Amino acid sequence: MRTGLIRILSAMVMVAALTGLSRPALALIEIDVTQGKVEPLPIAIPDLLGRSAKEQDYGREIAAVIAADLKSSGLFRPIDQKAFIQRISSINSTPRFGDWRVINAQALAAGQVTQVSDGRLKAEFRLWDVVAQKQMTGVQFFTTRKNWRRVAHLIADAIYKRLTGELGYFDTRLVFIAESGPKDKRVKRLAIMDQDGANLRYLTDGRSLVLTPRFSPKAQEITYMSYAGGRPRVYLLNIETGQQEIIGDFPGMSFAPRFSPDGYKIILSLQQDGNANIYTMDLRSRRWTRLTNSPSIDTGSSYSPDGSQIVFESDRGGSQQLYVMSARGGNARRISFGRGSYSTPVWSPRGDLIAFTKRSEGKFIIGVMRPDGKGERQLTSGFHNEGPTWAPNGRVLMFFRESRGSSGGPQLYQIDLTGYNERLVRTPGFASDPAWSPLIN
Amino acid sequence: MALRVLLTKGLLLGMLGLGLAACAGDTGRLGKNVAGKSAAPGSVEDFSLNVGDRVFFETDQSSLTSTARATLQRQATWLKTYRAVRVRIEGHADERGTREYNIALGARRASATRSYLVSLGVSPRRIRVTSFGKERPVATCDNISCWSQNRRAETKVVGAPSS
Numbered sequence: 001m002r003t004g005l006i007r008i009l010s011a012m013v014m015v016a017a018l019t020g021l022s023r024p025a026l027a028l029i030e031i032d033v034t035q036g037k038v039e040p041l042p043i044a045i046p047d048l049l050g051r052s053a054k055e056q057d058y059g060r061e062i063a064a065v066i067a068a069d070l071k072s073s074g075l076f077r078p079i080d081q082k083a084f085i086q087r088i089s090s091i092n093s094t095p096r097f098g099d100w101r102v103i104n105a106q107a108l109a110a111g112q113v114t115q116v117s118d119g120r121l122k123a124e125f126r127l128w129d130v131v132a133q134k135q136m137t138g139v140q141f142f143t144t145r146k147n148w149r150r151v152a153h154l155i156a157d158a159i160y161k162r163l164t165g166e167l168g169y170f171d172t173r174l175v176f177i178a179e180s181g182p183k184d185k186r187v188k189r190l191a192i193m194d195q196d197g198a199n200l201r202y203l204t205d206g207r208s209l210v211l212t213p214r215f216s217p218k219a220q221e222i223t224y225m226s227y228a229g230g231r232p233r234v235y236l237l238n239i240e241t242g243q244q245e246i247i248g249d250f251p252g253m254s255f256a257p258r259f260s261p262d263g264y265k266i267i268l269s270l271q272q273d274g275n276a277n278i279y280t281m282d283l284r285s286r287r288w289t290r291l292t293n294s295p296s297i298d299t300g301s302s303y304s305p306d307g308s309q310i311v312f313e314s315d316r317g318g319s320q321q322l323y324v325m326s327a328r329g330g331n332a333r334r335i336s337f338g339r340g341s342y343s344t345p346v347w348s349p350r351g352d353l354i355a356f357t358k359r360s361e362g363k364f365i366i367g368v369m370r371p372d373g374k375g376e377r378q379l380t381s382g383f384h385n386e387g388p389t390w391a392p393n394g395r396v397l398m399f400f401r402e403s404r405g406s407s408g409g410p411q412l413y414q415i416d417l418t419g420y421n422e423r424l425v426r427t428p429g430f431a432s433d434p435a436w437s438p439l440i441n
Numbered sequence: 442m443a444l445r446v447l448l449t450k451g452l453l454l455g456m457l458g459l460g461l462a463a464c465a466g467d468t469g470r471l472g473k474n475v476a477g478k479s480a481a482p483g484s485v486e487d488f489s490l491n492v493g494d495r496v497f498f499e500t501d502q503s504s505l506t507s508t509a510r511a512t513l514q515r516q517a518t519w520l521k522t523y524r525a526v527r528v529r530i531e532g533h534a535d536e537r538g539t540r541e542y543n544i545a546l547g548a549r550r551a552s553a554t555r556s557y558l559v560s561l562g563v564s565p566r567r568i569r570v571t572s573f574g575k576e577r578p579v580a581t582c583d584n585i586s587c588w589s590q591n592r593r594a595e596t597k598v599v600g601a602p603s604s
Contacts, residue, residue: 253544253572273556297546297549299542299544344540405581432540
């Protein structure tokens with residue numbers, strides 16, 4: 001081990017790709033996210049400083065959100081503030097590293113909050129390597145007071161990025177389906193919340209059954225399926241204006257919508273008698289293109305991040321399996337060959353993996369495989385797990401898990417790509433069909 | 442007029458049944474309470490009790506079993522008797538599949554059901570299809586006894602035509 005260099009061994013797999021990313025950044029403290037189970041990195045996060053009581057309130061709340069974000073990743077262990085010896089009084093003077101070493105902190109994130117004259121908040125923070133006794137990074141953010149949580153998420157993302165070498169994912173949101181009522185008469189509402197469960201908002205009122213929302217990679221838009229008017233169809237919703245439109249007025253049912261990575265197209269399935277085929281619509285020209293034409297159920301499409309390929313599920317071979325084809329359609333090659341059936345493929349934002357739901361021997365498994373079908377790996381297995389979605393850094397996944405029985409229902413879980421650090425994502429009631437947003441700009 | 446409103450809302454089964462029977466102008470042999478239960482001939486209740494409004498499927502399958510065919514043959518006879526009636530076939534799947542596949546599977550079951558009724562002489566114009574996937578189970582336990590009840594196509598009487 002090099003001097004002043006703490007390597008925390010975290011996730012397994014992906015060795016080539018990930019070490020490629022993280023090696024150049026290997027200056028000081030570093031979390032190696034390429035290994036198996038991790039010993040989380042102890043980090044001290046004092047309340048951000050403030051001159052006024054109001055600023056101090058913000059400082060306390062921001063520090064708590066940063067700590068919760070980092071802890072949820074499983075890669076960090078925020079140290080109890082009661083253990084702190086030094087009381088930071090200025091972020092511009094070097095900390096007494098010995099005081100932080102004694103409590104086993106390896107990193108220290110110290111910051112301050114200022115209410116700026118135009119009513120906004122300014123948050124500054126510095127990340128210190130306690131062992132090497134050096135500043136690792138320093139950043140400042142401005143935001144409206146209402147958005148103080150975003151500042152906390154941005155700081156947590158900056159810390160995560162500096163210490164893991166990967167992009168953070170804390171400044172993100174989730175759309176999902178909030179469920180209430182008995183199992184045979186579920187009320188389903190489209191809901192949106194921050195990645196950590198804060199700022200929950202319902203986007204539909206529950207009168208119509210709604211399913212499978214997905215974020216646009218570019219705009220503040222969601223595509224989803226709704227049974228409004230008794231006709232199951234795909235809709236496009238602007239989150240900010242609430243404006244809503246039907247995507248294509250087909251005689252039959254349309255479902256399973258996703259955006260293309262450039263945000264200009266929606267790919268979906270159209271039901272035609274007993275078969276479902278995959279189509280895309282260009283949102284600019286409103287032109288439709290048919291991509292599959294088979295006497296089978298072709299659905300669950302997902303683009304590769306470069307937009308050149310599509311993975312989808314089809315039962316053309318007898319059972320549901322995963323296939324990859326060009327984004328222009330044409331020949332599809334089967335990539336799933338394990339025991340069982342495969343569905344809900346989702347291409348990782350990094351391009352290196354495809355996550356899926358697998359049904360095998362009465363269990364529902366969330367797994368990943370490479371786009372060529374090799375390297376299949378199970379992340380979690382149980383009575384019913386379904387519908388993985390990727391954090392924008394391609395490192396963490398979310399899915400839903402149904403509990404058994406008449407009173408059972410779905411809840412959201414997140415899990416590390418390694419299969420470690422599985423956690424319940426808290427929602428007010430049952431929740432399903434999560435979709436992770438891209439990083440918010 | 443008032444009756445038609447009731448019909449579309451699916452309310453007041455008894456009254457509605459009388460209305461339908463009157464509409465169809467046929468007291469019909471099918472009103473004879475096959476299952477020994479009373480329902481006005483031509484009524485929604487008559488259809489569900491004496492004819493059978495649903496058929497069941499094997500896991501991941503949409504082919505019609507012999508029991509399903511027998512039920513659909515009765516449905517076709519009833520529908521050819523009460524020609525004023527229109528139906529919506531709702532396809533369903535059990536919870537042991539993923540959401541979108543189940544939506545398509547439900548649609549495929551509804552489509553198979555519709556095709557068979559049409560082959561038996563029911564006008565396709567009287568039949569609409571939709572799918573609820575696994576969204577509307579009738580049985581909610583977590584074993585095969587419930588799942589097999591949920592893999593179904595339901596034929597729902599949705600109303601009489603305007604004539």
